[in-house]
Amino acid sequence: MSLPRSRRLSVAPMMDWTDRHCRAFHRALTSQALLYTEMVTAPAVIHGDPERLLGFDAVEHPVALQIGGSDPAQLAQAARIGAAYGYDEINLNVGCPSDRVQSGRFGACLMREPELVADCMAAIRETVDIPATVKCRIGVDDQNPAVSLFATVDASAAIGIDTFIVHARKAWLKGLSPKENRDVPPLDYALVRRLKRERPHLNISINGGIASLDEVEAHLNAADGVRLDGVMLGRAAYHEPALLGQADRRIFGQPTADIDxxxxxxxxxxxxxxxxxxxxxxxxxxxxxxxxxxxxxxxxxxxxxxxxxxxxxxxxxxxxxxxxxxxxxxxxxxxxxx
The missing domain is CATH 1.20.120 (Four Helix Bundle (Hemerythrin (Met), subunit A))
Known part of the structure; x- marks a missing residue:
């Protein structure tokens, strides 16, 4: 199955959760959904133990490597290493709100620097033959999401990036913990749908607060005529993984029995x-x-x-x-x- 098709449903990169064992377990429930690693920083990929950080089982395919950083040269080097390990996609984290990420000038704070994001993505894209994608928020702190989201997406689209996963919340880097940032900022699904409507040539997946396959289907088959390309599940897939056992049939249309x-x-x-x-x-x-x-x-x-x-x-x-x-x-x- 093609990678764009597998993006109809993906399982989000989640720190301390989506390690190789978790991904192999999720693959036992769905053969189709795209799986993501935990975020790994570019310096860790370059200087750390590659087998410990990047090793995975062939059963996990299709599987994407999410990397964090803001130095184009470092990200390109990390992406090259990830591609050599056999990952199907390299994804740049432009959404994590943790203090550690902010101090390293990557994650959600990059929403303030769309041209830097584009430079990073250009470096990755020029280095690897596999797809390079962006996972972002709709904005941070006092940004106007209708401006910040489009600026981030348009800057990277201008250099040839065509796939974006959007967590439909702002990240409040001042005053909210990373845990609070997963729940407190209000969701704005309509803005993500507007992005797809106004940029129909881009592959847009939505993420944030989606708790069931009923909701996944609603996002993929919306009554407003805007068909999002994919839905990314986070905590729901982790805390209630059995729902993934219905995904191949319900989301991918496979003529297979559900996996109980x-x-x-x-x-x-x-x-x-x-x-x-x-x-x-x-x-x-x-x-x-x-x-x-x-x-x-x-x-x-x-x-x-x-x-x-x-x-x-x-x-x-x-x-x-x-x-x-x-x-x-x-x-x-x-x-x-x-």
């Missing part, structure tokens, strides 16, 4: 077994699965077993089996009581 939670565990099992054999600790993988049984009988026991028993020395896949059985048993008891 138990089937996802079976599909993830070979990956877990391989990593355990390499010495990866079980909790590194099970921590991403805690929301898989959300809303089902036995979900609390499922989380407890994966959280507590996975910590035991030598814990293996039998812990995952016990957690799944706790849900099966709880559902059986409910059915018998009905």
């Amino acid at each position: 939670a138990f089937a996802a565990l079976e599909r993830y099992r070979p990956y877990m077994a391989a990593r355990l054999a390499e010495g990866v600790a079980l909790p590194a993988m099970t921590r991403h699965m805690l929301g898989l049984m959300h809303g089902r009988p036995g979900a609390r026991a499922f989380r407890r077993i994966l959280t507590v028993e996975a910590l035991a020395p030598g814990a293996g896949l039998e812990v995952v089996d016990r957690a799944a059985d706790a849900v099966r048993d709880a559902e059986t008891r409910r059915e018998q009581a009905a």
